[in-house]
Amino acid sequence: MPYTAKIKVTLRRSILDVQGKAVEHALKNLGYGTVESVRIGKYIEVTINEEEQLQAERIANEISQKLLSNPVMENYSLELELVK
């Protein structure tokens, strides 16, 4: 029974997000004066074919820590959904 892990990877607050800054400036130039800040991250969907939800969750966490994010400068969060 496949599960989809929806994983968000974001830069830690202490890391300067130059991409976010560039988009923030562009939005301000477009006249959106109330835009205060922009942070850009990554969204990753991984389909995992496991019977047990707990096992799928364990794998999703493991790959997030091992490859999908770099804990020195990034955080991740994930949601698991049963594929119907």
Place this chain on the structure above:
Amino acid sequence: MADVLVGVVVFPGSNCDHDTEYAVASFEGVKPVMLWHNEHDLKGAQAIILPGGFSYGDYLRAGSIARFSPIMQEVIEFARKGFPVLGICNGFQVLLESGLLEGALSRNRDKKFLCTQTSIKPVNCSTIFTSRYKEDDVLTIPIAHGEGNYFAPDEVIESLEEHDQIAFKYTDSLGEVTEAANPNGSLKNIAGIINRQGNVLGLMPHPERASEKLLGSVDGRALFESLFMHIAGV
């Protein structure tokens, strides 16, 4: 005496592999051997160089996918045994992702991809990679990167300083470490670091691009020379 054999790893997307091969081959008694990412054989290499480029397209994060390639499992093992491993630019990023060096490289402070000459100085000249330099040297060596902004938590920076692991810093042309001379926002102007054991060096500047008069500088040669003389036992 047999030639010193130096392995140059080729990932899909490496683009300084042949420059590195060319620079290595310019030393007498030293022979480069190219190592494809999908192999497990280090072919008898006595030192490994991870060259610059965009391994695996820099997908996900620079160096993150290369770190899990078959050849890297052997390189990590090789480094853990104490043999010399040098990572240049993207190679430095791979070393950080693989955990052989501490910290991370994020996007340059000023958003730009930088391709320019920089002045750097060797901070610790007692390593196997820097023994041919002097601490008051100011070297002209180019950088070419978009993600060279060195970051590490405070305790890691303190530990790097305490154990003399900062190998190179960006300076002005007089050798002063100033904020204006910092091209990419790296903490403490760090351009290169070495591991505690002293056998793994990573740096963003390209010594292979400063290894011949025609290229505008020969200041990178002493880095290779230090390493090759160490291996040859000279």
